[in-house]
Amino acid sequence: MGKMTEAEADALFAEIDANGNGEIRLSELRDYGMANGGTVGGVKLADFVREADKDGNRRISRTEFRSHFA
Numbered sequence: 001m002g003k004m005t006e007a008e009a010d011a012l013f014a015e016i017d018a019n020g021n022g023e024i025r026l027s028e029l030r031d032y033g034m035a036n037g038g039t040v041g042g043v044k045l046a047d048f049v050r051e052a053d054k055d056g057n058r059r060i061s062r063t064e065f066r067s068h069f070a
């Protein structure tokens with residue numbers, strides 16, 4: 001989407017990845033979304049997961065995250 005730099009995308013990823021294991025699970029997204037009006041970087045959570053989770057494993061890797069936002 002090209003709205004953020006890679007550094008900004010990485011910083012947002014780290015913010016959402018609460019346990020720091022390098023991938024974002026749905027529970028982490030929900031926890032983050034509840035504090036941020038149900039959005040990630042201005043995108044609704046449901047839309048974000050559908051678009052960003054390229055391999056369909058229901059977790060967002062740093063690579064998937066970057067290619068979505070940066």
Ligand SMILES: [Ca+2]
Nearest residue numbers: 017021023024
């Ligand atoms: Ca995680």
Ligand SMILES: [Ca+2]
Nearest residue numbers: 053055057059
């Ligand atoms: Ca995935």
